[in-house]
Amino acid sequence: MSTALLEVDAVGKTYGMGGLFGRDRVRAVDGVSFTLDSGRPEIFAIIGESGSGKTTLARMILNSVPPSDGQIRFRGRDLATVRRRRDRLAFMKEVQPIFQNPFEAFNPLKRVDRYLFITARRFLGTRQRAAAEEAADSALRQVGLSLAEVKGRFPHELSGGQLQRVAVARALISRPSLIVADEPVSMVDASLRVAIVNLFTTLRDDLGVSIIYITHDLATAYYISDRIIIMQNGRVVESGAARQVLDAPRHPYSIQLKNAVLSPDAAGSDAALRSDRMADRANVADAMTS
Amino acid sequence: MMTATRAPAFPYPEPTMAMATTAPVVEVRDLRAYYLVNQYGVRREVRAVDDVSLRIESNQIYGLAGESSSGKTTLIKTIAAATRPPLYVVGGTVRFNFRDSSVELYGGAQPDLGAIRWKHLSYVMQGSMSVLNPVRRIKHSFVDFAFRHMGEPMPRFWEIVRAHLERLHLRPSVLEAYPHELSGGMRQRVTIALATVCRPEFIIADEPTTALDVIVQKEVLAMVREVQRELGSSLLFVTHDMAVHANLCDRLGIMYAGRLIEEGDTARIFKEPLHPYTQHLISSLPRIGDRKPRQGLKGAPPSLADPPTGCRFHPRCPLAMGICREEAPPLLPMENGRRRVACFAAMAEATGEGSP
Numbered sequence: 001m002s003t004a005l006l007e008v009d010a011v012g013k014t015y016g017m018g019g020l021f022g023r024d025r026v027r028a029v030d031g032v033s034f035t036l037d038s039g040r041p042e043i044f045a046i047i048g049e050s051g052s053g054k055t056t057l058a059r060m061i062l063n064s065v066p067p068s069d070g071q072i073r074f075r076g077r078d079l080a081t082v083r084r085r086r087d088r089l090a091f092m093k094e095v096q097p098i099f100q101n102p103f104e105a106f107n108p109l110k111r112v113d114r115y116l117f118i119t120a121r122r123f124l125g126t127r128q129r130a131a132a133e134e135a136a137d138s139a140l141r142q143v144g145l146s147l148a149e150v151k152g153r154f155p156h157e158l159s160g161g162q163l164q165r166v167a168v169a170r171a172l173i174s175r176p177s178l179i180v181a182d183e184p185v186s187m188v189d190a191s192l193r194v195a196i197v198n199l200f201t202t203l204r205d206d207l208g209v210s211i212i213y214i215t216h217d218l219a220t221a222y223y224i225s226d227r228i229i230i231m232q233n234g235r236v237v238e239s240g241a242a243r244q245v246l247d248a249p250r251h252p253y254s255i256q257l258k259n260a261v262l263s264p265d266a267a268g269s270d271a272a273l274r275s276d277r278m279a280d281r282a283n284v285a286d287a288m289t290s
Numbered sequence: 291m292m293t294a295t296r297a298p299a300f301p302y303p304e305p306t307m308a309m310a311t312t313a314p315v316v317e318v319r320d321l322r323a324y325y326l327v328n329q330y331g332v333r334r335e336v337r338a339v340d341d342v343s344l345r346i347e348s349n350q351i352y353g354l355a356g357e358s359s360s361g362k363t364t365l366i367k368t369i370a371a372a373t374r375p376p377l378y379v380v381g382g383t384v385r386f387n388f389r390d391s392s393v394e395l396y397g398g399a400q401p402d403l404g405a406i407r408w409k410h411l412s413y414v415m416q417g418s419m420s421v422l423n424p425v426r427r428i429k430h431s432f433v434d435f436a437f438r439h440m441g442e443p444m445p446r447f448w449e450i451v452r453a454h455l456e457r458l459h460l461r462p463s464v465l466e467a468y469p470h471e472l473s474g475g476m477r478q479r480v481t482i483a484l485a486t487v488c489r490p491e492f493i494i495a496d497e498p499t500t501a502l503d504v505i506v507q508k509e510v511l512a513m514v515r516e517v518q519r520e521l522g523s524s525l526l527f528v529t530h531d532m533a534v535h536a537n538l539c540d541r542l543g544i545m546y547a548g549r550l551i552e553e554g555d556t557a558r559i560f561k562e563p564l565h566p567y568t569q570h571l572i573s574s575l576p577r578i579g580d581r582k583p584r585q586g587l588k589g590a591p592p593s594l595a596d597p598p599t600g601c602r603f604h605p606r607c608p609l610a611m612g613i614c615r616e617e618a619p620p621l622l623p624m625e626n627g628r629r630r631v632a633c634f635a636a637m638a639e640a641t642g643e644g645s646p
Contacts, residue, residue: 049503050474159590160358189357190530191567191606194574195586216503219533223576223584246578260504262511262533264560264575273512273537 003076005038005210006061006178011070012234013056029053029060030234031070038075038177041208043200045221045242047257048231054214057231058182061212062097063088074178093123096171100183102163106155112163113151115170116140123174139169142207143199161192168199172207179203182214197224218261222246230254313387314345315492315524316369321382321396323368336594338364338377340548343621346524346541348491351515353539353556354528355571359591361548362528366494369526370413371395371403386411388491408439412485414495421481422469428480429465436487454487457520458513475506479513486517493518494526499534511538532571536560544568547592547602550621554629564629564636566607601634609635 013029030053036044048054059065060072063079072079074091082091099105106112116136117129126132137147143165155163164184171179181200185193197220203209215221221228222242229239230253238251249255320343325336338361346352356362367373369384384395388410393401415421422431432451440447452462460476460483469477478498485493495514499507515538518525527539535542536556543553544567552565563569574584589606592598598605604614613634621632624640631637 049505161590189591190532190571190574191357191587192590194576194584197576198584198586218504219576219578222578223581243581256505258578260508261578262508262537263577264533264536264572265577266537273508273515 003038004035004073005075006036007071007073007076008032008034008057008061009071009073011057011060011067011072013053013060013065014068027234028056029067032057032229032231032234032236033070034229034236034239036178036210036212041204041210042226043204043211043213043224045213045215045225045228046231047215047218047221047228049216049257051233052231053234054231055182056234058097058180058212058214062095062180063091089122093174094176095178095180096174096176098164098167098171098179098181098184101187102160102167103155103187105167106163108155110154111152112155112158112166113147113153116150116166116173119170119173135173136169139172140166142172142203143169144195145169159192160188161195164188164192164196165199168196168203172203172209175207176209178210178212180212180214183216184213185220186215186217193220200224218246218257230257312348315348315350315387316344316346316526317385317387318342318344318369319383319385321365321368321384322380323364323373324378324380325364325376326378327376334595337548337597338594339368341382342545342550343382344543344550344553346492346526348524349519349522350541351518351525351527351539353535353542354526354545355530355532355535355542356545357530357591359547359594360545361594362545363496364548365545366496366526366528370411370494372413386492408436408485408490409488410490411492411494412488412490414482414485414493414498416497416500421484422477424469426468427465428467428469428472432465432484432487435484439488451487455483458483458486458517473506475502475510478502478506478510482510482513482517486521486523489521490523492524492526494528496528497530500529500531507534514538532575544571547597548594549602549618549632550630551603551632552630553621554625554631558625558629564624564631564640565603565633566609566635567603601632609633611635 011029011032012027015026015028036042046054046057056065060067063082066080074095082088106115113136116139117132120126120132120135124135126135133147140146140150145162145165150166158166185196188196200211200213201224204211213221213225225242227240228242228245229236230251231237232253238245238249238254245254246258249258320341321339322341323339325338327334342365354362354365364377367377368379373379379396383397386393386406393406395401422428437447440450442450455462455464458479460479464472464476464480472480482498499510502510511534529535539556541554542556542559543550544565545551546567552559552568559568560572563572570587576584587606592602600616601614601619604610607614611634619632619634621630622637623630
């Protein structure tokens with residue numbers, strides 16, 4: 001049996017809100033568990049609407065927010081024990097993030113290649129400029145760019161799609177085994193979105209990188225992911241193989257989500273919108289009684 | 291009387307039996323809106339809207355699709371007469387045919403915009419939080435926006451507002467709320483109520499559901515549809531989400547790099563897209579229940595400050611021919627004028643099939 005890459009074990013997070021008196025407690029994530037296998041790279045989708053706790057979960061996996069309860073283990077080691085600088089760097093080398101908005105992820109006043117070189121220096125220990133450039137170039141080639149196209153450019157000189165691919169390349173420099181991508185395509189233009197989504201499948205198949213793909217877009221999740229979990233109010237309401245879950249969702253919330261996805265096939269008829277809330281409620285009621 | 295003098299330059303055929311015989315609510319002719327920047331003696335010109343002509347019939351939802359920097363926001367700003375320097379209208383006109391008056395913008399003397407705004411033409415914006423004043427209750431926003439335009443005494447005004455909210459299934463208690471007390475979906479519903487309370491004949495909606503979750507998005511779209519059908523208004527709906535267009539719009543126009551490249555009935559366009567860019571947009575949409583690999587499009591949208599010569603899509607186009615590099619394809623009518631497309635390859639294919 002191969003070892004687990006990432007074990008998320010009954011993890012919860014409670015945020016305290018409010019001032020000195022009468023603090024409100026918000027349970028952002030509640031009892032979430034799943035395991036990613038190290039021998040079998042996969043795209044694991046976390047689906048939920050805003051406020052469902054998916055970004056909090058991602059931050060806990062990235063070890064930037066400690067869980068209130070439960071444990072997250074990466075290659076068997078509890079992330080709570082990864083505290084010293086050397087341990088943290090070793091962990092970050094293995095687990096890399098990609099953020100939603102590439103225009104916010106990169107400092108607009110700094111050249112984008114700088115991020116690639118810093119990442120190479122920090123995680124690969126390259127001291128020479130030439131070695132750093134080579135590492136950056138090979139990572140950029142994996143996402144269909146080259147250093148020549150990016151070198152010396154500022155973020156505003158690149159399109160959103162190019163910039164997001166640079167973000168993916170940056171994450172690839174340290175040769176991670178896990179990438180956590182939080183809504184990576186929601187800010188990218190329609191004609192470039194597919195290219196980025198396809199890139200994730202290439203990373204999984206050719207480089208053996210596991211990807212945690214966080215999204216509220218069920219259609220792209222169906223298109224690329226192997227397994228999914230659906231979250232509502234911090235809890236996992238449904239999980240399983242992506243196709244199975246989305247073809248025949250069982251939980252009322254998953255059914256509601258799937259029904260809310262507008263299909264392009266119904267073009268020209270407003271049936272989907274006319275059916276309205278009443279129909280959704282009826283469907284949910286059916287599912288609950290059956 | 292206008293059509294008689296202007297028709298030859300306009301790529302629409304004369305109205306036939308199949309088309310609506312009444313005048314369209316909005317008629318945009320050869321509109322060009324450029325950003326003109328003159329910095330330290332260096333003149334720069336960004337052609338955000340270049341030669342766009344379209345018409346929106348009454349009681350019709352017209353969808354405008356296109357990615358960022360395709361000029362769609364500039365186009366609706368120009369139609370809404372909300373241009374501010376450095377955006378200038380360089381040529382063309384926008385004409386509104388309202389029930390009791392006609393207004394022409396950019397055709398000479400600027401008409402009194404205060405008289406048409408909100409009563410005839412209103413606007414639903416993307417960021418509901420920035421439309422509603424965060425430190426005032428919702429009811430004050432209604433007074434600020436709508437009271438003057440409705441021209442009714444205060445008690446009658448509140449009667450109309452309450453009746454309107456009820457029609458949109460909103461509780462009148464939202465009037466007492468502050469914007470931060472409402473959820474994003476609720477706020478967006480309030481802005482839609484705000485934009486429709488004067489029963490305008492033409493509504494512009496700029497990405498009103500982009501920031502919302504799928505479930506809320508569907509409810510808000512259903513509401514948009516309902517209120518449009520009830521008022522019989524025309525709606526110009528802008529979003530980059532093709533799935534929304536498919537489910538909401540009667541007609542669809544697709545913009546690329548400042549130009550309208552295809553236009554037609556939504557069902558027809560989705561069934562048989564003619565322009566290669568439209569074909570890509572539709573074929574690359576992921577669908578639940580279908581894991582067929584989809585191809586990305588090479589390259590990136592062009593910079594409008596320095597667009598490619600000829601057809602602006604040719605560097606990314608799989609069908610590009612020699613002529614595409616040199617000449618910009620005109621937007622020519624097809625299918626008895628119900629469809630227009632700007633592509634040499636699509637025209638060449640269609641000429642064999644007895645198209646006009």
